[in-house]
Amino acid sequence: MWRVSNPCGTRSHSGNGFTLIEMLVVLTIAAIFATLAVPSFGTFIAGQRVKTASYDVWSMLTLARSEALKRNVNVTVTPASGGWQNGWSVTAGSNTLAQREGFSGLTITGPATGLTFNSTGRLTTTVTPFTLGSSTYTNLAQRCVGLDLSGLPVSSTITSGSC
Numbered sequence: 001m002w003r004v005s006n007p008c009g010t011r012s013h014s015g016n017g018f019t020l021i022e023m024l025v026v027l028t029i030a031a032i033f034a035t036l037a038v039p040s041f042g043t044f045i046a047g048q049r050v051k052t053a054s055y056d057v058w059s060m061l062t063l064a065r066s067e068a069l070k071r072n073v074n075v076t077v078t079p080a081s082g083g084w085q086n087g088w089s090v091t092a093g094s095n096t097l098a099q100r101e102g103f104s105g106l107t108i109t110g111p112a113t114g115l116t117f118n119s120t121g122r123l124t125t126t127v128t129p130f131t132l133g134s135s136t137y138t139n140l141a142q143r144c145v146g147l148d149l150s151g152l153p154v155s156s157t158i159t160s161g162s163c
Helices: 020-071
Strands: 075-080 083-093 097-100 106-109 115-117 129-135 145-149 155-156
Touching: 020 075, 020 097, 020 106, 020 115, 020 129, 020 145, 020 155, 083 106, 097 115
Parallel strands: none
Antiparallel strands: 075 083, 075 115, 083 097, 106 129, 129 145, 145 155
């Protein structure tokens, strides 16, 4: 078997690990990728928060409608002081059926005074749909939660204009 000696007289790398320079190069590349990924990750999280809030509004409306049908009474959904983004409560007479705390970083607009489902599950008055968006990332698609003629909530993404 032939042996080739190192012409510089230094020992060759044995292959049992990484050198410090190799490790620094890998860490530098990882830091560059992390720097590029963080802004889009923030947008992703904000979009998920808007979707979660729209589901919470949808489930609140579904709960209010089903409780009105089940109890055969009017059920009212009212925003917390300061607006829907600060939370809401669902009440049947003097009984509070559910409460929701506010959302930080989101804008939620809806009926100014709240809404009421009657004992047939329909709304007592015509209401404006709920519009949900991010207050931090204004370029994100907004969500809309409206009510059809029978009082069932419908959630969708706003593609152009308003709900």
